[in-house]
Amino acid sequence: MADLEEEVLARIERQRKLRPRFRDDRITMAHGAGGKATHTLVAGLFERAFANEALAELADAARLEIAGLNLAMTTDAFVVRPLRFPGGSIGELAVNGTVNDLSMAGARPVALTASFVLEEGLDADVLRAEAAAMAEAARAADVAVVAGDTKVVERGKADGMYISTSGLGVVDPRAQLSGRSIRPGDRVLCSGYVGDHGTAIMLARGDLDLDADVVSDTAPLWPLAKALLEAVAPALRVMRDPTRGGVATVLNELAADGDVGVVLEEDKVPVRSAVKGACEILGIDPMYVANEGKLLAIVAPDAADAALAALRSASGGEHAALVGEVAEQPAGMVLVRTGFGGTRIMDMLIGDPLPRIC
């Protein structure tokens, strides 16, 4: 019987290693949720269609060598509802999101472009407020918004406004970042409280009749990334910001990239008690909830303490923590040690985080 089990497992494992194919008939909300369906769409359709070396890394930003300059380039679209929420707004997100994708590639953000898709009938004051929010966020992140575009669509078509930003950055010469460089024994760091942004948005939508004092954590991550590069650059394997799909999804991607196991100590991941409480009530795991101002970093073991100290002394990293470790097994998976003394596998997000009936 053990032989049959081995045979079935081996077949499944072979199938899982294949690059996914995008076979769906239609786009569902799950394709935008950042989990498995998104991964299948990106790897199975876009990566195949646009195949090139810079894209193949599937990192937060592409690295390009142009005329001897090491540049990073990225783009991101923002479709949040409501447009303003406790702790931020779509404009602030649009700047920070792209700035952060560059920062995670080890690049100092330099310039952004912004495209606006506006819905007919949008209150001009709403747009003014978002322009001001973007300008303020760009100042704070020390980037310039250097070009843009505006389109208007008919009423009912754009939830008020969508913003898309693209960003250009200069890769820090000390940055040698790649998921493939992760080795067993490496340590995993988290720069602060997770789950704030997604929880704030869920509560701000108001369909839950829940009240809690949670605000979005939207913030530029370059100061944290820079602090890590300055403190431990050669030992810094990779950085990622756990946005859609949360900490769980990013760690799964890193485990797959490095073909290593990631062991997460659940109790060590900082989660505010209001976020814990809201997630507990909703039946959602905070590890799958989006963040907009946090990073996860993997560093070589002997640099872990220095990396932690560097994060903690940088603005926005005061609550940073060592949250896990890289192991040889289970390769390509994330294992969680629970506070209860057990272990479980933490999978990528499947579809949207839907509340459970029981």
Add this chain to the structure above:
Amino acid sequence: MKFVDEYRDAELARGLGAQIAALAEPGRHYKVMEVCGGHTHTIYKHGIEAHLPESVELVHGPGCPVCVIPMGRVDDGIAIAKRPNVIFTCFGDMMRVPGGDGSLLEAKAEGADVRFVYSPLDALKIARENPDREVVFYAIGFETTAPSTALTLMRAKQEGLKNFSVMCNHVTIVPPLKALLESPDLRLDAFIGPGHVSTVVGCRPYEFIPRDYGQPVVVAGFEPLDLLQSIFMIMRQLSEGRAEVENQYGRVVFWEGNPRALDVLQEVFVLRPHFEWRGLGFISQSALSLSDAYADWDAELRYDVPGVRVADPKACQCGEVLKGVIKPWECKVFGTACTPETPIGTCMVSSEGACAAYYNFGRFAKPKARAGA
């Protein structure tokens, strides 16, 4: 977090684990079924099996309400959802469950107005706010959720709300247990009784299990220490040669249940002669439909429901997996025709189903055995 952390103490868990191990007879293998999907969730989430000795195996039962809905009923729901003027409401995790031809999530992508709600009362609110639309609530769940559907229907009737109806898929807990127990090849030693269902039905309905089948039942709460304590209580019964219904969840569950909720169920629902369970086939008197007094709010009567019947493929062996007769990988369709992306049986539908967990995590599905280091 207050009132939560107390039930998640690793030290207490280790103590209970040791006591459970001490009660296990050497050489004997124990199979304990947790009936309720909520328990399965707790077991996975906290890694409870790490505290159990190798000889105590948890078998995940048929109590995940979304997983037992047969494909045909999903297709019927989708048919209603696709009607032009309908707002179709359901619980969040129902949206992903595949029917014979896609899920509600996919129907939504194709243009159907499908929304998830936290309570049937939210669906009623949507009906009030959209008087020119027809709002349908797709009701699922055991006796746990049935009273809230009943209450919602009573309100709809009081208010004379005509643009609201319910497609009722409520199921009852005892008949599937009986069906499992009746099967000659059952390999179980005891049951962890469902906690939330029992807040409504009480503990009395399970008395037939020790009486007629000689197996202990312990009704348990949903925190990890609740579950470990209930396993301890089961092991104590087995070691003392007792078989009784015991209530570990006394802080919430009363022996006689909740009489008001039971009254409400009586008024609004009647037993269906039979109902199909995904993976388990037809089980008689195992589900509820709306009583004549509420016929006007019955979506199955209001709309021309196709009454789709999608047969579970003959090769599906969910029943055997649930009974503990075979392991997931021994099923003929496991990993070939039946995968988490295209599930056939109930054990593959939910990510916590025995087969889905085994498919996704393979040799690591039971972390205690291999990765506990």
